[in-house]
Amino acid sequence: MGREQKRRQEARKAKQLVQSGKAERRPLLPEEAADLFSAIDKGEVQSFGIARLAGLRLDDLHQAPWCFAWGPASRMTLADFAALRGRDSFVSALITAGADPSGVGVQVWEKLPRAYACWLARAAARLRLEATPDTCRCGGPGAEFPPCGHRCCARCFWSPFKDFVSGRLPELTCFCGQRLEDSSLEFPAQRRGILRLGPASGESCRTCRCRLPLSRDSDSACLNCAQPPFAAPKPAKPAERIASASSLCGDLSGLLPSCWRLWRRARTVRRWKSLPEELPQDLQERQKLQAAWDLKANGSGKRMAGAFKALSPAQVATEKLGLTRSARSERLRLAAEVGDARRVEALLEAGCDLDAPNAPRAS
Numbered sequence: 001m002g003r004e005q006k007r008r009q010e011a012r013k014a015k016q017l018v019q020s021g022k023a024e025r026r027p028l029l030p031e032e033a034a035d036l037f038s039a040i041d042k043g044e045v046q047s048f049g050i051a052r053l054a055g056l057r058l059d060d061l062h063q064a065p066w067c068f069a070w071g072p073a074s075r076m077t078l079a080d081f082a083a084l085r086g087r088d089s090f091v092s093a094l095i096t097a098g099a100d101p102s103g104v105g106v107q108v109w110e111k112l113p114r115a116y117a118c119w120l121a122r123a124a125a126r127l128r129l130e131a132t133p134d135t136c137r138c139g140g141p142g143a144e145f146p147p148c149g150h151r152c153c154a155r156c157f158w159s160p161f162k163d164f165v166s167g168r169l170p171e172l173t174c175f176c177g178q179r180l181e182d183s184s185l186e187f188p189a190q191r192r193g194i195l196r197l198g199p200a201s202g203e204s205c206r207t208c209r210c211r212l213p214l215s216r217d218s219d220s221a222c223l224n225c226a227q228p229p230f231a232a233p234k235p236a237k238p239a240e241r242i243a244s245a246s247s248l249c250g251d252l253s254g255l256l257p258s259c260w261r262l263w264r265r266a267r268t269v270r271r272w273k274s275l276p277e278e279l280p281q282d283l284q285e286r287q288k289l290q291a292a293w294d295l296k297a298n299g300s301g302k303r304m305a306g307a308f309k310a311l312s313p314a315q316v317a318t319e320k321l322g323l324t325r326s327a328r329s330e331r332l333r334l335a336a337e338v339g340d341a342r343r344v345e346a347l348l349e350a351g352c353d354l355d356a357p358n359a360p361r362a363s
Ligand SMILES: [Zn+2]
Pocket: 136, 137, 138, 139, 140, 152, 153, 154, 155, 156, 157
């Protein structure tokens, strides 16, 4: 058997053990943990093969690398560090090998789109980093929950995930009902190998919370997220662009909202009509169509083709909207059926046939 073949067979076996819950796991030695943190930092994926990870206890806490060792969070998991560094493919490898980035035992990881799971890991790591003892309403260690500002604990904000099977994706939710919105979680992974530039004990970046080996008045970019470190992070995007647009119309006159609705209705149908009836037979043509859609869905094409990246609830709702008229209508029917408002909104924005049977009316 060739070496490559053997490696693949081992990987398959490890994956089966993880999925059946029978993987035998041992704790990491401190130096092994340090090596794995370093591999995440440098972007060395070869250390993160499933055959190796499946034999390790992945949710144990280790001495955190200096850049996120502040406050009470001087110990963290591998997945937390990967998430805070924006290294989504490492978070994904850890989840595949059975890691639970929630820290409170939610068993949903294989049921969620992987890119969304990685965004959740980013959010969980950030909230854990900032948690202080006994601050949640329930008495657990809570962190400030954006945008409502309550202090909420992991047990409370993960509760919508407890019984998830399929359908509308659950979201991290404060005890007051507010869903987490935080655009500062969306930075792309930046340079490799920042750990060798420290340790430093200065302030932390206001966007990603990485400690900065810089003086206060320096205006250079953060090592981890590349944002100006002392600038206030961008405020969370208004949840519904449409809501703000129609309230603006409402201020002007009672007539405008209905104009807006009519205009929107015409626009969504026009966009739907621009879709092909069927997918092109030719593979290249089909890829071209997909690429054009991806570009449209991601604005200026900020996401590199093929690059794996964490997606927020709003972003994941704009994925896979269907490339043909019938596929689009089917997606709309499914989203409406489970009451997924984010998805319905994304589909209306992309273009839908509102006269199709069972389709909800545009609002
Ligand atoms: Zn709580």
